[in-house]
Amino acid sequence: MKTLKYMAIILSLAFIIYGCSVNPVTGKREFMIFTDEQEINFGKEADPDIQWQFGGVYNDQQLSAYVETVGQKTASVSDRNKIPYHFKIVDTSDINAFALPGGYIYITRGLLVRLENEAQLSAVLGHEIGHVNARHSMKRMQNTLGFQVLLAILDQAASGSKSYQEWRGLVKTGSSVAFAAVSLGYGRENEFEADALGTKYASRAGYDPQGMVQLLQLLKNLSEREPSSIELFFMSHPKTSDRIKKVNEEIAKLPPQNQKGVVNQDDYKSKVSDLLIVQKAYEHYDKGEEFRSKGNYSQAINEYNQALSIRNIAKAHYGIGRVYSAQGKYDQAISEYKATLRIDPGFVFAHNSMGIAYMNLRQYDNAVTSFKKAASLYENFDDAWANLGEAHYHLKQYTDGIKALDMALTLNAEHPRAYTTLGLCYEATGDKQKAITAYEQAIKVAPKESYTETARQRLSELKKS
Template sequence: MSINKNPIAITVLAALLTGVLSGCVVSRDPITGEKKRYGYSWAEEVAIGQEADGQIITQYGMYEDAALTAYVDSLGQALVSVSHLRRPGAEPEWLDTEFHFRILDSPVVNAFALPGGYIYVTRGLLAYVDNEAQLAVILGHEIGHVAARHTSQRAKNQILGQAALIVGAVGGQLLIGGRTAETVLNYGGIGTQLLFLSYSRDHETQSDELGVEYASFAGYDASEGAGFFESLKRLNDQSGREIPPFLLTHPDPGQREIHIKEEARIYADPEHPMRVNRTWYLGRIDELVFGENPRQGYVYEDRFVHPDLGFQFDVPAGFSVTNQPSQLVLLSEDGRAAARLMIDQDNTTAESAASVFKRRQGMTVIDSGVAVAGLLRVHFIVADTKVEGSEAIRFRIQFFEFGGNVYSFLGFTERADFAAYDFILRPMMDSFRALTDYSLLNVAADRLMIQRAPGGSEFMSLTTASTSRSLSAEGLAILNQLNTTDTLPQGRLYKLLSTGDAVR
């Protein structure tokens, strides 16, 4: 949980985008030039992207590195300039559409596009990319989704809410396997997970081909993209957890590797070698935060601690913790009780937050008042509400002020279970307090450390210089697109991890 303060939910996106929908429209396909039916006009696609962009940023958080962001944007704009949207004969509305490239503060290896020119890569993805040519293929792939209007094509073929389409775009991610549903938005349920895997295989294959084309036209050796997809395959294999075949819409990473090499041969010109720019790229990602950032909160022993916001609270035994930029969610082992902690950005005092909340429709207040929890003065409400398709819900919500912010801490169960679980949830809420342990307050994130190899060094022998133990030797090899037995020539750059953390 970082200082991004608004929660995001699929229903929020649906509400925000209400009114943008229209019937099917007929317009030119930017790739083929042929007339096609689409779910939206181009102007509507741009509006959808504009509306959803802020919500995506709130959900994930932006990675705060102005130089790296400018670099990714510069590369992205160069690729847009050679895309179908900027070629002779392009429609004026395509030419006028601005593209926006964002780096999201997420360790998940992911890239996705929203219609209308909004492209996102995570810092997790940038860590696993080995050179600029690979990044060009990835960004070109996402530009391809926008140029080919894949979201609008999907809207024509499926009757789905716009929120589902946005989630589908987010789910059009490069890393499919392992903890996809858990690590992207943490919305459970097979139906939602299916939305994450929304683009068809044909769409993904076309975007792969466009990614190779755009990267090649921009002067990059697009065959390098195959190495990135090989790393994805190794990451999938290492996780030991795979998405069932019936859920997969992305081509297998191994097959993508082969296809990308084949496509790149079309544009290869032996007389004019294309760029890779490995040294330049690695210099840009030196000191990039890697993995989960403990500065934004983590579980330590039986507590959740947040160094940046300076608080801690006790986590009940058996409760899982999901830490998102906009909220912190806890779930009991049996799934019958849950809690959520977030910052209330709409109110300046706990009293006003409680007063506003109490006036909400659709709930019956059982108890409310002011209490003292540790050193905090809390305004609490206990109420019943009804969620469609479930039993009556009873919840306790506490509002309090800490560190210049107004927090809300919500715990809820089915009404029949509330008495039993309130004995667990309320002490957890009441345990919220300042974090004072110096070693926990000063915990540091793992960061990439770019090193030069001495001549004839086996990679395995170089991994001992990594001061972090969050990756095994094999994990570091995958990070470098190497095998542990590979010998590095003198002066070759490679990635290790460093950290100043002595606690975790």
């Protein structure tokens, strides 16, 4: 009873302290249990997960610097211009842009090649800045798991726990919710508000506010010509004609001097000129991925090679490597993964896939090196930790294996292979009861996984002994 009373008092104090937050856009008081600092820290922690969910950051420093410049110029005149903003290009042909809490804003390579001028770029970044300013993403987070997160933080603070794994698990949970918010959008009214704010911020930054109208018209045209390319974007947004009407109403409200501004079409075309060439290579890569996913390997390799004939892009080598791995040609796969990493040393999935190829060749020391690199580049990569644990098991490094597998299961409590390998490690160290528990969990969370058959066999043997 005392514990419940204590927690109730803490929660009540939290509500009083955070419940008086003022929305910087509307000026109205609203209930928020997260401070600006917590919001910024959450965005920082979730950023790697979101990056890799969308294929990683596009590797072009000059273009990235250009997007960052336009983004910072637009954010500097926003209602929350005191928080740090980060603008990143994610390496996917999908047409999208999205934001995390705390100023982390992303635009896809696929959308950049479709835009026509800098005013449109400011408009789309301004729209995402608007989501951050109005705290749309943080409100979604708060509504979905705010109390759970708060209680978890209080619990760790009260117990003095500073477990790195517990913290990473908490971050992974939050990142999953953030990814869902990014994918599903914020609802009709929030999107209208972000359009209005983006129009205002772009205008304040000196851009023609018609850039927002042009952007929306461009997206509308794309949805009619190539519906599959923009399906995700429109799934979560209001009807485009309604958005255009409301944006024009917002422009009419602007001071006369702000109703016109720069467009910078020539500058924009110059900045994205190389991307327009590279995108042709990615079109072949995307086709290669479609063929590979269907098992049409010869056609996939043909598309990847056509991509490479246009530009030596890392992902085309990675695609060829994955085909070779699927065909059991592990030495050739490793050669392609190495080619991938010579172009992009930070490409996490190539390190992980190369480790798997080494495992199949029983080169476990090399596999450990690859998996460690993948996990160091992307700490929340549960597969890399599970694979690392398996490599340690084969090397009879059971303590290291258990540590890696515990991390994998902290990040993903239903990982299909980690419990089985964990059971093998415990069994090898003579801890029969922990091995039994791990095998039972493997059967519970992944009953149809082929790897789980090992758990069933070992569990049966242990229970007989």
